[in-house]
Amino acid sequence: MGTAPEQSVIVVGAGPTGLALACELAAAGVSCTVLERRLKTSTQSRAMGLYSRTMEVLDLRGHADALVALGRPVSRMVPARDAAVDFAELDTRFPYLNVVPQSRTEEVLQQRALDLGVAIERDAEVHGLEQDASGVTLQVRTGTGEWAESADFVVGCDGAHSAVRELSGIAFRGRTYEIAPILADVRLSKPPPDDVLMVTGNGGIMVSVPYGDGVYRLAVARRDRPWTREPVTLEELSELLTRSLGFDPQPYDPTWLARFKIHQRIADQYRTGRVLLAGDAAHLHSPLGGQGLNLGIQDAVNLGWKLAAEVQGWAPTGLLDSYETERRPQAERILRATDRATQLATTPSAALTALRRTVFAKALSRRRVRRFAAASVSGLRAGYGRRGVGGPRLRAGQRVPDLTLPRTDDAPVRLYELMRDGRFVLLDLADDGRAALLTQAWGSRVSPVRVDGGIPELAGVSTLLVRPDGYAAWVDGEADPGGRDERVRTALHRWCGVEGPAPARREDRVAEATAPPEAGPRTGSASGSGAGSGSASGSGSGTESEGEQQPAPSTEEG
Numbered sequence: 298m299g300t301a302p303e304q305s306v307i308v309v310g311a312g313p314t315g316l317a318l319a320c321e322l323a324a325a326g327v328s329c330t331v332l333e334r335r336l337k338t339s340t341q342s343r344a345m346g347l348y349s350r351t352m353e354v355l356d357l358r359g360h361a362d363a364l365v366a367l368g369r370p371v372s373r374m375v376p377a378r379d380a381a382v383d384f385a386e387l388d389t390r391f392p393y394l395n396v397v398p399q400s401r402t403e404e405v406l407q408q409r410a411l412d413l414g415v416a417i418e419r420d421a422e423v424h425g426l427e428q429d430a431s432g433v434t435l436q437v438r439t440g441t442g443e444w445a446e447s448a449d450f451v452v453g454c455d456g457a458h459s460a461v462r463e464l465s466g467i468a469f470r471g472r473t474y475e476i477a478p479i480l481a482d483v484r485l486s487k488p489p490p491d492d493v494l495m496v497t498g499n500g501g502i503m504v505s506v507p508y509g510d511g512v513y514r515l516a517v518a519r520r521d522r523p524w525t526r527e528p529v530t531l532e533e534l535s536e537l538l539t540r541s542l543g544f545d546p547q548p549y550d551p552t553w554l555a556r557f558k559i560h561q562r563i564a565d566q567y568r569t570g571r572v573l574l575a576g577d578a579a580h581l582h583s584p585l586g587g588q589g590l591n592l593g594i595q596d597a598v599n600l601g602w603k604l605a606a607e608v609q610g611w612a613p614t615g616l617l618d619s620y621e622t623e624r625r626p627q628a629e630r631i632l633r634a635t636d637r638a639t640q641l642a643t644t645p646s647a648a649l650t651a652l653r654r655t656v657f658a659k660a661l662s663r664r665r666v667r668r669f670a671a672a673s674v675s676g677l678r679a680g681y682g683r684r685g686v687g688g689p690r691l692r693a694g695q696r697v698p699d700l701t702l703p704r705t706d707d708a709p710v711r712l713y714e715l716m717r718d719g720r721f722v723l724l725d726l727a728d729d730g731r732a733a734l735l736t737q738a739w740g741s742r743v744s745p746v747r748v749d750g751g752i753p754e755l756a757g758v759s760t761l762l763v764r765p766d767g768y769a770a771w772v773d774g775e776a777d778p779g780g781r782d783e784r785v786r787t788a789l790h791r792w793c794g795v796e797g798p799a800p801a802r803r804e805d806r807v808a809e810a811t812a813p814p815e816a817g818p819r820t821g822s823a824s825g826s827g828a829g830s831g832s833a834s835g836s837g838s839g840t841e842s843e844g845e846q847q848p849a850p851s852t853e854e855g
Contacts, residue, residue, distance in 0.1 A: 305608045307332060307435060307448040309423055309461050313344075313399060314576030314593035315454030316406035320358065321601025323413035324719050327608050331410070332421040332437060332446070334455075338407065343399040344590035345514055346493075346506065349384065350676030351591040352391035353699065354598045357716045357767050361391070363405045368397030369509040374493040374674065380657035381492070382670045387677060390699055390713075394493060394675075396508055399590065426451070426464035426572070433571045449608055452573045452600070454593075457560065459578035465569050471562030471581070476643060478518035478584075479529050479537065481554050484511050486547035493587075496541045497653065500645035503541035504585070515548070516584065517541060518559075520643050529554040559583050561636055563628055567621035575600055580628040583635040585642065591676060592631055595766075596624050602719055602765040611742065611794035623681045681768060690757050693769050697761070698754055705730070705749040716767065720744045721793055723785075724761040726752070727778070732760045732785045738796040739789055762788055 306322050308315045311333035322329040347355070347364065355361045370393035372385040384393045410417065418437075425436025433451040437444055453461025462469060494505040501519035508514060517537040531548055539545045560581040567574050576593030600620045606612035641653055660666045672678045682694025691697065699713045702724070715722055721743045725733040733745035743762075755761060759781065760773040771788035773781065 305329065305449045306604065307433070307446060307451045308454055309333075309435075309451065310454035310456060310459075310576070310578070311335070311338075311403070311407065311417060311419070312454060312456065312576065312593075313402050313406060313590060314597050315452075316403060316410050317594055318452060318454060318575060318597040318601050319410045319415045319417075320360075320406060320413060321597060321719060322605055322608075323410065323415045324358070325602065325605035325609075327605045330416040330418060330446070330448070332423060332435070333417065333419050334422040336420045338403055339400050344587070345396055345398050345508070346587040346590065347395040347397060347402070347594075348587075348591050348675040349387055349389045349391045349393070350679065350696065351594050352395055353389060353696075353713070354595060354767055356390065356699070356713050357598070357765075358719065359717050360405055360409065364395060364397055364402060365391075367401045367405070368395040369507065370394070371396055371491070371493055371507060374495075375490070376495045376661075377497070377654040377657035380654070380661040381667075382661065382674060383667055384671050384675060386664075386668050387671055387675060388698065389675075389677060394587075396506055396514075398508075402590075423455075423460045423464070426461065428571050450571045450573065450604060452575055452604070453578045454574075454576050454597070456577045457581055459574065461572060462564060462574055462578050465572045467569060467574065468565040469562050470565065471560060474559040474561070474583070474639070475523055476518050476520055477522065477524035477556055477558055478516050479534060479554070479556055481515045481517075481529070481534055481548065481551055482508070482512060483515065483531075483534070483548040483551040483554075485513055486549065487544065488513060488546060489542065495642070497642045498647070498650050499540065500643055501537070501541055502585070502639075502642040503538060506587075512552070518639075518643060520645055524558060525556065527556075529556050559639070561632055563625075563632060567625060568618065573600065573604070573620070579624075580632065582628075582632045583639040585635050585639050586674065588631050588635065592628060595627070595676070595679075598766045599624055605719075606794070611797075613791060613794050616792075627679060690774060691755060691761070691769055691772055693772055695769050697763050697767055697769050700752055700754055702746060702752070703749045705747040712763070713767070715744060715746065716763070716765065718744075719765045721765060721770065722746060722763040723789075724748050724755070724763065725759075726755060726761070727759050727781070729778075731782060735782060735785050736789065739793050740797060742793045743789065760785060760788075762792060764792070 305328045308319050308329060308331045311331050315331055319329045319331050352361050355364060372383065372393045374382040376382065407417065420439045421437050423435050423437055427434050432447055432449050434445055434447045435451060437446050451461060453459045455461055489505050491507040496503045500521060501517065504516040506514040515538065519537065531551060534548050535545055538548065561583065562581045564574050564579045567579050575596040577589065580592065582589065603612065603617050603620050607617045641649065644650060661670065677696060680695040682692050697712065699711055701709055702712055703709045720741065723732060723736050723743050723745045725745060726748045730747045733747050736743040736745040757774045758772055761769060762771040764770045770792045773784055
């Protein structure tokens with residue numbers, strides 16, 4: 298591939314999804330511009346919960362610690378009376394729901410994007426789109442004029458009303474719920490417990506999430522309260538909370554009151570030519586369970602390294618198409634689950650409500666069920682292989698835990714710390730270290746690590762190739778050492794393209810440009826700078842505030 302154009306990718310939408318994707322691309326050395334129609338960053342909290350797996354993929358790129366400092370950990374979710382899902386039982390560095398306003402998540406990702414050299418253009422509305430075999434051209438307007446913006450690829454991360462999706466002619470099929478929930482960030486004189494609390498009954502549901510410092514996110518939805526344009530009042534909120542809780546928690550000092558529509562929709566396709574969709578632009582669902590922001594962030598991390606490989610010319614056949622192959626089933630699963638939960642939670646049937654409570658209480662009284670439910674809700678069970686996490690050993694497509702690696706030539710290190718620069722990591726657990734040596738032919742695309750001694754979680758594994766998004770690309774557990782070299786080469790070809798150096802990464806180019814004359818070139822260490830992960834510029838779920846705007850190296854979702 299020839300020299301990349303000055304601008305390789307345009308990301309439309311500066312919400313968490315768009316900003317995280319921009320971080321991924323920029324850290325991989327791909328020139329990127331973000332266009333955002335909002336003049337300023339949002340001050341509304343909007344989506345506000347980052348689950349364990351989302352925190353892990355943010356940790357892959359070094360964002361997690363900043364978000365931990367800004368958030369509040371909540372370790373329990375109570376979906377029904379006498380029933381609780383305990384995240385504290387999970388085997389992860391983040392055994393909780395990190396409650397942090399979306400505005401703060403955007404701040405962290407935006408600063409990282411700027412540090413990586415991403416250009417962020419605000420007050421920039423996309424109103425035209427044309428593409429051909431060589432690139433995409435957008436027509437952009439602001440309050441001061443119009444211009445054309447071109448790039449190799451465009452990714453629409455511009456939310457529920459995505460201009461990129463509509464201009465590309467991609468249908469967005471689904472439906473709108475008749476119920477219209479109220480969302481509020483308020484203080485409470487008589488607060489409920491500091492868990493993620495869900496109270497159902499009499500055709501309604503109330504969800505309470507503690508921010509800390511006495512502030513709560515409340516969501517109330519009832520079948521007998523259809524959509525209206527009337528503004529929300531504290532009196533109305535108080536009445537609905539009383540009907541759900543059985544007492545008046547006395548809300549006061551609101552920082553946000555809004556009435557929302559709920560949609561359940563998914564794009565017919567995530568890609569058409571050189572245009573792709575991610576986050577709310579690709580899928581919307583009921584906000585029950587708070588999965589939207591997390592789904593969008595993980596879209597961005599899955600897409601980022603694949604799109605960078607395509608732009609840089611080393612992507613194996615079908616790699617970019619595997620973005621939709623892997624991510625669409627995840628969205629469909631969330632749409633089905635949240636739709637069933639919303640219908641059941643807002644049923645007017647007292648008998649069904651009582652049955653739901655009984656089933657939840659009985660099931661979640663068993664530790665094994667609690668752990669399964671916590672891992673499912675938190676995203677730790679999600680993967681792209683035929684089986685979820687579990688079984689006798691790690692399989693391709695599964696999440697790779699943040700293992701502590703004893704190295705032959707250095708101090709022990711966490712796996713996720715080695716993945717800050719977004720490269721593949723090959724773990725060589727054999728004594729001869731030959732697999733690690735073979736990666737040299739793939740240049741800077743693969744970071745080899747010779748592991749000294751066994752790792753219980755990798756029992757029976759001799760070589761593990763970890764994708765940049767933290768899932769297993771290939772696992773070798775065969776006993777035949779004679780054919781191991783060929784198996785390693787085959788796996789590297791399948792996932793990392795043909796041998797040879799990839800174009801220099803942005804941080805490498807910057808380092809070389811600023812190094813003193815006597816300094817030698819960088820050798821591509823496993824540390825390096827981070828990248829990101831994000832959601833859509835909307836609310837991070839299927840809610841909409843009125844007036845706001847197989848050669849392919851893929852696996853099957855199980």
